[in-house]
Amino acid sequence: IILGRRITLPTSSQNNARRTEKKQHSPFILSNTRKRAQQNSNKNSNKNNIAPQKMSEKITEETSKRICKHMNEDHAHTIHYMAQSILLTSNKKKKGEIKNATMTSISNKEYCIRFVLCNGDLCEMCHETIAFYPTPLVDSKDARYVFFTLAHELQTSFF
Incomplete structure (x- = not known):
């Protein structure tokens, strides 16, 4: 009791409910995520009186x-989903089961995925290059x- 008023503190279950409510946001939009990252880096650089970097660092081999x-190694399921989305959005209209999807390279402008597409007894190796849209990567981060x-x-679109 403080100054004649009773104050009730939230219980741990109420705090947990609030935390789970905060976690359930709509899917991130790429441009908004990049804007937030740039704003955070600008805030940090302004604190140190350093001009923000404008040049992009090339992603090396x-x-x-x-x-x-x-x-x-750690996100094979995501690579598999990427290959599935490539098939769904491509003009080639290929159908079949995707096997052994791997990311082969990445640059500031694009990334490459290789996978095996099997339709019955016929399997073919597919190589797809996907550009980063709407803007290329600034750096590896x-x-x-x-x-x-x-x-x-x-993951939200396939589940």
């Missing part, structure tokens, strides 16, 4: 291999935001 290895957003959108 070593960085590409590292990102592809991580995606293929930007790839994390893009793939996180893409994975979230793909």
Whole structure:
């Protein structure tokens, strides 16, 4: 009791309910995610009186291999969903079962996925290159935001 008023503090179950409510947002939009990341970096750079970086860092071959290895080992299901979405949105109208989907390379402008498409007894190797839209990646850190957003959108659309 403070100054004659009774104050009730929220219980842990009420706090947990609030936390779960906050987690249930609509899917992220890529451009909004990038805007937030840029705003955060601008805030941090303004605090230190450093001008924000305008030049993009090129994703090197070593960085590409590292990102592809991580995606293929730890996020194979996301690569599989990417291959499925490529088939659904492509003009080629190929149908079949996707096997062995892997990310082969990534650059600031695009990423490449390779997968085997089987239709009955006939299987073919497919290579697809997907451009980062609407803008290319700024650096390798930007790839994390893009793939996180893409994975979230793909998982919500396939489930």
